[in-house]
Amino acid sequence: MRTLDGRYRLEQRIGVGGMSEVWRAHDPVLDRPVAVKVMSPGQDTCVERIRAEARSAARLVHPNVAAVHDFGACGTGHDGPVPYIVMELAEGETLAAHLRAGPLDWRIAVRVCAEVSAALAAAHAHGIVHRDVKPANVILTPTGVKVLDFGIATPSGAPDRLPAGMVVGTPAYLAPEQLEQAPATPAVDMYALGVLLYYCLAGRLPYQADTTTQLLGARLRQPPAPLPQIAGLPPEVAELCAACLADDPTDRPSSLMAALLLAEAVDARVYVPMRQPSVPRQRDASTSPWTERAAAEPTEAAALPDWSTRAG
Incomplete structure:
Protein backbone atom coordinates (compact mmCIF):
# COMPACT_ATOMS: atom_id res chain seq x y z
CA MET A 1 0.00 0.00 0.00
CA ARG A 2 1.48 3.32 -1.10
CA THR A 3 1.76 6.18 1.38
CA LEU A 4 2.22 9.85 0.44
CA ASP A 5 4.50 11.95 2.63
CA GLY A 6 4.25 9.36 5.37
CA ARG A 7 0.62 10.24 5.99
CA TYR A 8 -1.99 9.45 3.32
CA ARG A 9 -2.41 5.73 2.65
CA LEU A 10 -3.66 5.20 -0.90
CA GLU A 11 -6.17 2.33 -0.85
CA GLN A 12 -7.95 2.23 -4.21
CA ARG A 13 -7.72 4.16 -7.46
CA ILE A 14 -11.18 5.54 -8.17
CA GLY A 15 -10.57 7.77 -11.17
CA VAL A 16 -8.11 8.46 -13.97
CA GLY A 17 -7.99 11.59 -16.11
CA GLY A 18 -5.68 13.05 -18.70
CA MET A 19 -3.65 14.98 -16.14
CA SER A 20 -4.19 13.12 -12.87
CA GLU A 21 -5.50 10.10 -11.04
CA VAL A 22 -7.72 10.08 -7.96
CA TRP A 23 -7.35 7.64 -5.07
CA ARG A 24 -9.52 6.71 -2.15
CA ALA A 25 -7.17 7.08 0.80
CA HIS A 26 -7.05 7.12 4.59
CA ASP A 27 -5.72 9.93 6.73
CA PRO A 28 -4.52 8.26 9.96
CA VAL A 29 -3.84 11.59 11.69
CA LEU A 30 -7.51 12.60 11.62
CA ASP A 31 -8.73 9.01 11.11
CA ARG A 32 -10.96 9.74 8.14
CA PRO A 33 -11.33 8.67 4.49
CA VAL A 34 -10.22 11.22 1.91
CA ALA A 35 -9.80 11.51 -1.84
CA VAL A 36 -6.27 12.23 -3.08
CA LYS A 37 -5.73 13.66 -6.55
CA VAL A 38 -2.18 12.94 -7.75
CA MET A 39 -0.97 14.77 -10.83
CA SER A 40 0.40 12.51 -13.57
CA PRO A 41 4.18 12.73 -14.06
CA GLY A 42 5.11 14.37 -17.34
CA GLN A 43 2.07 16.68 -17.35
CA ASP A 44 2.08 20.38 -16.51
CA THR A 45 2.79 19.71 -12.83
CA CYS A 46 4.30 23.03 -11.73
CA VAL A 47 4.10 22.77 -7.95
CA GLU A 48 3.54 26.48 -7.38
CA ARG A 49 0.76 26.69 -9.97
CA ILE A 50 -1.13 23.74 -8.53
CA ARG A 51 -0.53 24.97 -4.97
CA ALA A 52 -2.14 28.29 -5.96
CA GLU A 53 -5.12 26.47 -7.50
CA ALA A 54 -5.51 24.33 -4.37
CA ARG A 55 -5.43 27.41 -2.16
CA SER A 56 -8.15 29.04 -4.24
CA ALA A 57 -10.33 25.93 -4.05
CA ALA A 58 -9.72 25.57 -0.31
CA ARG A 59 -11.45 28.91 0.28
CA LEU A 60 -14.74 27.44 -0.90
CA VAL A 61 -16.98 26.31 1.95
CA HIS A 62 -20.33 25.23 0.56
CA PRO A 63 -22.52 22.14 1.03
CA ASN A 64 -22.44 21.41 -2.73
CA VAL A 65 -18.65 21.66 -3.05
CA ALA A 66 -16.24 18.84 -2.19
CA ALA A 67 -13.85 20.56 0.21
CA VAL A 68 -10.07 20.75 -0.26
CA HIS A 69 -8.22 19.62 2.88
CA ASP A 70 -4.52 19.65 2.05
CA PHE A 71 -1.81 20.04 -0.57
CA GLY A 72 1.59 18.44 -0.92
CA ALA A 73 4.26 17.21 -3.31
CA CYS A 74 6.04 13.87 -3.29
CA GLY A 75 9.31 13.00 -4.97
CA THR A 76 8.04 10.21 -7.21
CA GLY A 77 8.42 11.89 -10.60
CA HIS A 78 11.45 11.84 -12.91
CA ASP A 79 11.12 15.61 -13.45
CA GLY A 80 10.85 16.56 -9.78
CA PRO A 81 8.18 16.45 -7.07
CA VAL A 82 4.68 15.44 -8.13
CA PRO A 83 1.95 17.59 -6.56
CA TYR A 84 -1.18 16.14 -4.99
CA ILE A 85 -4.37 17.58 -3.53
CA VAL A 86 -6.28 16.01 -0.64
CA MET A 87 -10.05 16.46 -0.84
CA GLU A 88 -13.26 15.47 0.85
CA LEU A 89 -14.32 11.97 -0.21
CA ALA A 90 -17.84 12.32 -1.60
CA GLU A 91 -19.67 9.01 -1.18
CA GLY A 92 -22.15 8.33 -3.95
Missing part, protein backbone atom coordinates in the same frame (compact mmCIF):
# COMPACT_ATOMS: atom_id res chain seq x y z
CA GLU A 93 -22.56 7.77 -7.68
CA THR A 94 -21.47 10.22 -10.34
CA LEU A 95 -24.09 11.90 -12.44
CA ALA A 96 -22.37 10.27 -15.41
CA ALA A 97 -23.20 6.83 -13.98
CA HIS A 98 -26.87 7.76 -13.58
CA LEU A 99 -27.08 9.15 -17.11
CA ARG A 100 -25.97 5.84 -18.61
CA ALA A 101 -29.58 4.70 -18.12
CA GLY A 102 -30.87 7.63 -20.17
CA PRO A 103 -32.22 11.11 -19.38
CA LEU A 104 -33.36 11.95 -15.88
CA ASP A 105 -36.89 12.90 -14.98
CA TRP A 106 -36.99 16.65 -15.56
CA ARG A 107 -37.67 17.42 -11.88
CA ILE A 108 -34.56 15.55 -10.80
CA ALA A 109 -32.47 17.02 -13.62
CA VAL A 110 -33.51 20.54 -12.67
CA ARG A 111 -32.87 19.96 -8.98
CA VAL A 112 -29.42 18.51 -9.63
CA CYS A 113 -28.49 21.44 -11.86
CA ALA A 114 -29.87 23.91 -9.31
CA GLU A 115 -27.42 22.54 -6.75
CA VAL A 116 -24.57 22.56 -9.28
CA SER A 117 -25.44 26.20 -10.02
CA ALA A 118 -25.39 27.01 -6.31
CA ALA A 119 -21.90 25.50 -6.03
CA LEU A 120 -20.76 27.58 -9.00
CA ALA A 121 -22.34 30.71 -7.51
CA ALA A 122 -20.24 30.19 -4.37
CA ALA A 123 -17.10 29.77 -6.49
CA HIS A 124 -17.87 32.76 -8.68
CA ALA A 125 -18.49 34.91 -5.59
CA HIS A 126 -14.87 34.12 -4.64
CA GLY A 127 -13.63 34.93 -8.14
CA ILE A 128 -13.02 31.26 -8.96
CA VAL A 129 -13.93 29.58 -12.27
CA HIS A 130 -14.26 25.77 -12.26
CA ARG A 131 -13.50 25.19 -15.98
CA ASP A 132 -14.53 21.50 -16.09
CA VAL A 133 -18.21 21.18 -15.17
CA LYS A 134 -19.41 17.79 -16.50
CA PRO A 135 -21.37 14.73 -15.27
CA ALA A 136 -18.23 12.92 -14.10
CA ASN A 137 -17.48 15.82 -11.73
CA VAL A 138 -20.93 15.77 -10.12
CA ILE A 139 -21.64 13.25 -7.35
CA LEU A 140 -25.13 12.45 -6.06
CA THR A 141 -24.64 11.76 -2.35
CA PRO A 142 -27.20 10.88 0.36
CA THR A 143 -27.24 14.55 1.41
CA GLY A 144 -27.26 16.20 -2.01
CA VAL A 145 -25.03 17.12 -4.93
CA LYS A 146 -21.27 17.53 -4.60
CA VAL A 147 -19.29 19.26 -7.33
CA LEU A 148 -15.76 17.84 -7.59
CA ASP A 149 -12.41 18.76 -9.08
CA PHE A 150 -11.96 22.42 -8.31
CA GLY A 151 -8.29 21.43 -8.58
CA ILE A 152 -8.11 22.94 -12.10
CA ALA A 153 -10.06 26.01 -11.05
CA THR A 154 -8.55 29.36 -11.92
CA PRO A 155 -9.04 32.98 -10.86
CA SER A 156 -11.62 34.67 -13.06
CA GLY A 157 -10.03 36.51 -15.97
CA ALA A 158 -6.58 35.03 -15.42
CA PRO A 159 -4.64 34.41 -18.65
CA ASP A 160 -4.26 30.76 -19.62
CA ARG A 161 -0.64 29.68 -19.21
CA LEU A 162 -0.93 26.46 -21.19
CA PRO A 163 0.98 25.99 -24.44
CA ALA A 164 -0.65 27.16 -27.66
CA GLY A 165 -3.23 24.67 -28.91
CA MET A 166 -3.99 23.24 -25.46
CA VAL A 167 -7.08 23.96 -23.39
CA VAL A 168 -8.25 22.79 -19.96
CA GLY A 169 -11.58 21.01 -19.80
CA THR A 170 -13.72 18.47 -21.64
CA PRO A 171 -14.39 19.25 -25.34
CA ALA A 172 -18.17 18.78 -25.24
CA TYR A 173 -18.50 21.27 -22.36
CA LEU A 174 -16.04 23.95 -23.51
CA ALA A 175 -17.45 27.39 -24.20
CA PRO A 176 -16.65 28.89 -27.63
CA GLU A 177 -14.24 31.41 -26.10
CA GLN A 178 -12.28 28.62 -24.42
CA LEU A 179 -11.51 27.15 -27.83
CA GLU A 180 -9.83 30.47 -28.63
CA GLN A 181 -7.89 30.36 -25.31
CA ALA A 182 -9.56 33.51 -23.99
CA PRO A 183 -9.18 34.07 -20.22
CA ALA A 184 -11.72 32.01 -18.28
CA THR A 185 -14.65 33.86 -16.72
CA PRO A 186 -17.76 32.60 -14.88
CA ALA A 187 -19.51 32.56 -18.27
CA VAL A 188 -17.52 29.48 -19.34
CA ASP A 189 -18.97 27.56 -16.38
CA MET A 190 -22.45 28.68 -17.37
CA TYR A 191 -21.97 27.33 -20.90
CA ALA A 192 -20.93 23.99 -19.38
CA LEU A 193 -23.97 24.11 -17.09
CA GLY A 194 -26.18 24.56 -20.15
CA VAL A 195 -24.67 21.46 -21.76
CA LEU A 196 -25.07 19.57 -18.47
CA LEU A 197 -28.72 20.57 -18.09
CA TYR A 198 -29.42 19.70 -21.73
CA TYR A 199 -27.79 16.27 -21.32
CA CYS A 200 -29.74 15.52 -18.13
CA LEU A 201 -33.04 16.45 -19.80
CA ALA A 202 -32.49 15.00 -23.30
CA GLY A 203 -30.01 12.19 -22.67
CA ARG A 204 -27.69 13.50 -25.37
CA LEU A 205 -25.46 16.47 -26.17
CA PRO A 206 -26.89 19.55 -27.94
CA TYR A 207 -24.61 18.73 -30.90
CA GLN A 208 -24.75 15.52 -32.92
CA ALA A 209 -21.28 13.98 -33.31
CA ASP A 210 -19.49 10.68 -32.84
CA THR A 211 -15.96 11.98 -32.34
CA THR A 212 -14.31 15.04 -30.79
CA THR A 213 -13.31 16.28 -34.24
CA GLN A 214 -16.90 16.02 -35.47
CA LEU A 215 -18.14 17.66 -32.29
CA LEU A 216 -15.90 20.70 -32.64
CA GLY A 217 -16.75 20.96 -36.33
CA ALA A 218 -20.49 20.78 -35.64
CA ARG A 219 -20.21 23.54 -33.04
CA LEU A 220 -18.50 25.82 -35.54
CA ARG A 221 -21.11 25.17 -38.25
CA GLN A 222 -24.44 25.20 -36.45
CA PRO A 223 -26.21 26.36 -33.28
CA PRO A 224 -27.10 23.83 -30.59
CA ALA A 225 -30.22 21.78 -31.25
CA PRO A 226 -33.29 22.94 -29.30
CA LEU A 227 -34.42 20.78 -26.42
CA PRO A 228 -36.99 18.13 -27.36
CA GLN A 229 -40.50 18.55 -26.01
CA ILE A 230 -40.58 17.34 -22.39
CA ALA A 231 -43.98 17.02 -20.74
CA GLY A 232 -44.32 19.30 -17.75
CA LEU A 233 -40.97 21.07 -18.16
CA PRO A 234 -41.46 24.76 -17.27
CA PRO A 235 -40.70 26.97 -20.30
CA GLU A 236 -38.36 29.13 -18.20
CA VAL A 237 -36.08 26.11 -17.68
CA ALA A 238 -35.82 25.51 -21.44
CA GLU A 239 -35.18 29.22 -21.95
CA LEU A 240 -32.44 29.19 -19.32
CA CYS A 241 -30.79 26.19 -20.96
CA ALA A 242 -30.77 27.97 -24.32
CA ALA A 243 -29.41 31.15 -22.74
CA CYS A 244 -26.55 29.25 -21.12
CA LEU A 245 -25.57 27.92 -24.56
CA ALA A 246 -25.35 31.39 -26.12
CA ASP A 247 -22.18 32.00 -28.14
CA ASP A 248 -21.78 35.45 -26.62
CA PRO A 249 -20.66 35.13 -22.96
CA THR A 250 -22.52 38.32 -22.04
CA ASP A 251 -25.81 36.70 -23.09
CA ARG A 252 -25.47 33.87 -20.55
CA PRO A 253 -27.14 34.11 -17.12
CA SER A 254 -25.17 34.31 -13.90
CA SER A 255 -24.78 31.21 -11.73
CA LEU A 256 -26.77 32.88 -8.96
CA MET A 257 -29.68 33.63 -11.30
CA ALA A 258 -29.60 30.07 -12.66
CA ALA A 259 -29.53 28.54 -9.18
CA LEU A 260 -32.53 30.55 -8.01
CA LEU A 261 -34.58 29.99 -11.19
CA LEU A 262 -33.94 26.24 -11.28
CA ALA A 263 -34.63 25.84 -7.56
CA GLU A 264 -37.89 27.75 -7.90
CA ALA A 265 -38.95 25.52 -10.80
CA VAL A 266 -38.96 22.46 -8.50
CA ASP A 267 -39.63 24.27 -5.20
CA ALA A 268 -36.19 23.26 -3.90
CA ARG A 269 -33.88 24.94 -1.40
CA VAL A 270 -30.35 25.88 -2.43
CA TYR A 271 -27.48 27.60 -0.64
CA VAL A 272 -26.43 30.72 -2.51
CA PRO A 273 -24.07 33.57 -1.53
CA MET A 274 -26.58 36.13 -0.29
CA ARG A 275 -26.26 38.57 2.60
CA GLN A 276 -29.06 36.93 4.53
CA PRO A 277 -29.11 33.29 3.47
CA SER A 278 -32.27 31.35 4.15
CA VAL A 279 -32.17 28.78 6.94
CA PRO A 280 -31.97 25.31 5.39
CA ARG A 281 -34.65 22.78 6.17
CA GLN A 282 -33.43 20.19 8.66
CA ARG A 283 -33.41 16.58 7.56
CA ASP A 284 -32.13 13.22 8.62
CA ALA A 285 -28.58 12.94 7.26
CA SER A 286 -29.17 9.30 6.38
CA THR A 287 -32.09 10.14 4.07
CA SER A 288 -31.47 11.06 0.47
CA PRO A 289 -33.07 14.41 -0.49
CA TRP A 290 -34.33 12.76 -3.67
CA THR A 291 -36.22 10.14 -1.62
CA GLU A 292 -37.39 12.82 0.81
CA ARG A 293 -39.01 14.87 -1.92
CA ALA A 294 -40.78 11.80 -3.23
CA ALA A 295 -42.28 11.17 0.20
CA ALA A 296 -43.15 14.78 0.98
CA GLU A 297 -44.42 16.03 -2.37
CA PRO A 298 -46.72 13.60 -4.23
CA THR A 299 -46.73 15.75 -7.38
CA GLU A 300 -43.12 14.67 -7.94
CA ALA A 301 -43.21 11.20 -6.45
CA ALA A 302 -44.20 9.25 -9.54
CA ALA A 303 -41.12 10.28 -11.50
CA LEU A 304 -38.42 10.04 -8.82
CA PRO A 305 -36.36 6.88 -9.44
CA ASP A 306 -34.42 4.67 -7.09
CA TRP A 307 -30.83 5.81 -7.65
CA SER A 308 -29.51 2.31 -7.10
CA THR A 309 -31.33 1.11 -10.23
CA ARG A 310 -30.48 4.14 -12.37
CA ALA A 311 -26.73 3.65 -12.39
CA GLY A 312 -26.63 0.42 -14.35
